[in-house]
Amino acid sequence: MTPAVFEDAMVWSSTAAPNSARNRTSQHGEDGIIGRIFSLFPQSPTPRFCVDVGAWDGKHLSNTYSLLCSEDPSMKWKGVLIEADRERFDELRALHSPINSSLPKILQRNSVPKDLDFISIDVDGTDYWLLHDLFDAGWRPKVVLIEFNPTMPIDLVYIQPRSDRVRHGSSLSALVELANKKGYTLVETTLFNAFFVMNELYEDHLADEVHDTSIEALHEVTTGTELYQLYDGTVKLHGCKRMLWHRSYAIDETKLQMVPSSERGFPFAPSSNDESIHQDDSRDEQIRASAINIASYCTDDFEDGAREKCRAKLYETLMTSGFALIRGTGMSGSTCRDCLRSAKSFLHEADEAVRRSTLTKDRARRGYSPICTENFASLVGKKGPNDLVKKTNVWPDATVWGEKEVEFFKTSIGDYYCGLCKVAESVLQAICEGITANDPKLKKPLEAIVKPCNDSNKPLSESHTSILTLLGYQPGTRHKRGSKGFMKPLVAAHTDVGVITVLLFDSGECASLQRAEDASSADPENSTWLDVDLPSIPADDPIFVVNVADCLSELSAGAVRSTLHRVVPRPFGDSKICRAVRTCLALFVGLEPNDCLTLPSGENMTYEEWRKKRIAKATSAMKE
Known part of the structure; x- marks a missing residue:
């Protein structure tokens, strides 16, 4: 760095201690992380010392304000705050008198110890070179917080030119390489910042808390923009499709095309009698053979004994695994294909502005948001509470997406x-009749579930807590094996809160739905997982996945199981696996909030009371 960048600085001394809040003045939880790291170190007999390079006004988005200005007098902090921007620096004058000097002179003149406790570097550009020069000059801070460019891939080593006039930022990998060479370990990241701790302090105090210090384990790029090529020569964008710091500009995919549209096509396309097609047909036939035909419950025209046979088989399957494949529903194959096609267009192909045009203050998104997924709540039905979402009637904006696209989507x-x-x-x-046929005592608890089926004035489609969710899974960083050779799930192992879930998904192979082999298992770490598959394309008699949710499982006293399930990525490295996106339509079926439930134990409560109790129990378990 040239001295001109640090022509203004100020010294600040205060009695302070890290604030326990995650964000007091920091931007992405840095306050809490800093506090946690130092809470694991032995208490210092002398005041700790920090340096903040790029301090702004000393408070706005500051990573050191909570150290220097805490009301807790149990620990003392001293520090040096440095800011190059004249307008910002003027705001520091109200706090202390400035000193004009270069960075090395500032640190030396103010007796900053070589083994200072903490330094925060955030200057939107030459952060890498500041840390590099700090190490070369002999300073060895115990903890380093430094900004990196969050759009760069984690496997990219990029170091911006050593110039104050350049505003590129450096990659996280470049900073990790530098820190590792100087004896530092990466222990945490936020969206923009990385935390490094001296190796000896990590081994003595943090190793038990941060087991895996690889970049793959500690950071995932969520604001990056990636290019990939289709077989026909089309170039596609994935990830952020707007300029992150110049937000009025979108990245136009059409301007990135190298091959003219008239010349696109796969030069090595297989013939129509390729062996893989026959393999898919054979697989689809096996899936169809295993599906339970429920036509007797979907029509008034059925043979004697057909319903008894259907419900017995459905009950036996759900009792054993909690999951079943069904067919004979009367649903049109074209309706299913059209819905999957429009959902795929909305989730994967439309510009991000289309999805954003549907959001309201209720945010029609699921309560969880797995990496590499785009979750969109039901666009139909009445507004009301749901286990994870609120419904909305807001459709995509026709001025953003186009009238034809919006009409087809709706x-x-x-x-x-x-x-x-x-x-x-x-x-x-069918499920309830199968349960009560085997245990008549459960008829009373199941009345709340059977009621919507028999009440023609209140169809299930108007139930406040039944909701259709569109799920989109895309290839991303979780498809790459980490340092220990495993990949994180796209959706962690869980059970559904409502009554049942009815699923339909396409053949996109970047993700796979799995269920625990043992329906009674509550331990995802030690479970054996089985893939849940559907035919590649919905046929005229489409097949659906049905799985039992927690409410039905409890009302049936466990006669049918609410089974752990998850969504996992399929690795890029396997040449047999396609990286195609997956689109899923999930109908989460619930009850009216005021419906009265009588549990097998005899306890009475409304569905809303049961739902809140169930979620509170799950939340408590997650905190343990």
């Missing part, structure tokens, strides 16, 4: 939702 989603709600009513009737 029609296909609406037709599918209404049709599948009728299917869900029939499935619930």
Whole structure:
């Protein structure tokens, strides 16, 4: 760095201690992380010392304000705050008198110890070179917080030119390489900042808390923009499709094309009789053979004994695994295909502005947001509480997406939702009759579930807590094996909170739905996982996945199981695996909030009371 960058600085001494809040003045939780790191170190008999390079006004988005200005007098902190921008620095004058000097002179003149406790470097550009020069000059801070460019891939080593006039930023990998050479270990990251601790302090105090210090384990790029190529020569964008710091500019995918559209095509396309096609057909036939035909519950025209046979098989399957494949629903194959196609267009192909145009203050998104997924809540039905979402009637903006696209989207989603709600009513009737046929004592607890099926004035599609969710999974960093050779799930192992879930998904192979082999297992770490598959393309008699949710499992006293399931990525490295995106339509079936439940134990409560109790129990378990 040239001295001109640090022509203004100020010294600040205060009695302070790290604030326990995650964000007091920091931007992405740095206050809490700093506090946690130092809480693991032995207490210092002398005041700790910090340096903040790029301090702004000393408070706005500051990573040191909570150290220097805490009201807790139990620990003392001293520090040096440095700011190059004249306007920002003027605001520091109200706090202390400035000193004009270069960075080395500032540190030396103010007797900053070589083994200072903490330094924060955030200058939007030459951060790498500041840390480099700090190490070369002999300073060895115990903890380093430094900004990196969050759009750069984690495997990219990029060091911006050594110039104050350049504003590129450096990559996290470049900073990790530098820190490792100087005896530092990466222990945490936020969206923009990395935390490094001296190796000896990490080994003595943090190794038990931060087991895996690889970049893959500690950071995931969520604001990056990636390019990938389709077989026909089309160049596609994945990730952030707007300029991050110049937000009025979108990245135009059409301007990135190298091959003219008239010349695109896969030069090595297989013939139509390729062996893989026959393998897919054979696989689809096996799936169809295993599906339970519930036509007797979806039509008034059925043979004697058909319903008894259907509910017995459905009950036996759900009792054993908690999951079942069903067919004979009466749903149109074209309705299913249209809905999947419009959902895929909305989630994966449309510009981000299209999805954003549907958001309201209720945020029609699921309560969890797995990496590499785009989750969009039901666009039909009444507003009301749900286990994880709120419904919305806000459709994509036609001025953003186009009138034809929006109309097709609304029609296909609406037709599918209404049709599948009728299917869900029939499935619930079959399940409940199968349960009570085996245990008549459960008829009373199951009345709340059977009621919607028999009440023609209150169809399931109007139930406040039944909701259709569109799920999109895309290849991303979680498809790459980490330092220990494993990949994190896209959706962690869980059970559904409501009554049942009815699923349909396409053949996109970047993700796979899995269920625990042992339906009674509550331990995802030690479970054996089985893939749940559907045919590649919904046929005229489409097949759906049905899984039992927690409410039905509890009301049936465990007669049918609410089974752990998850969504996992498929690795890039396997040449047999396609990286195609996956689109899933999930109908989460619930009850009216005021519906009265009588549990097998005899306890009475409303569905809303049960739901809150169940979520509180899950939240408590997660905190243990």
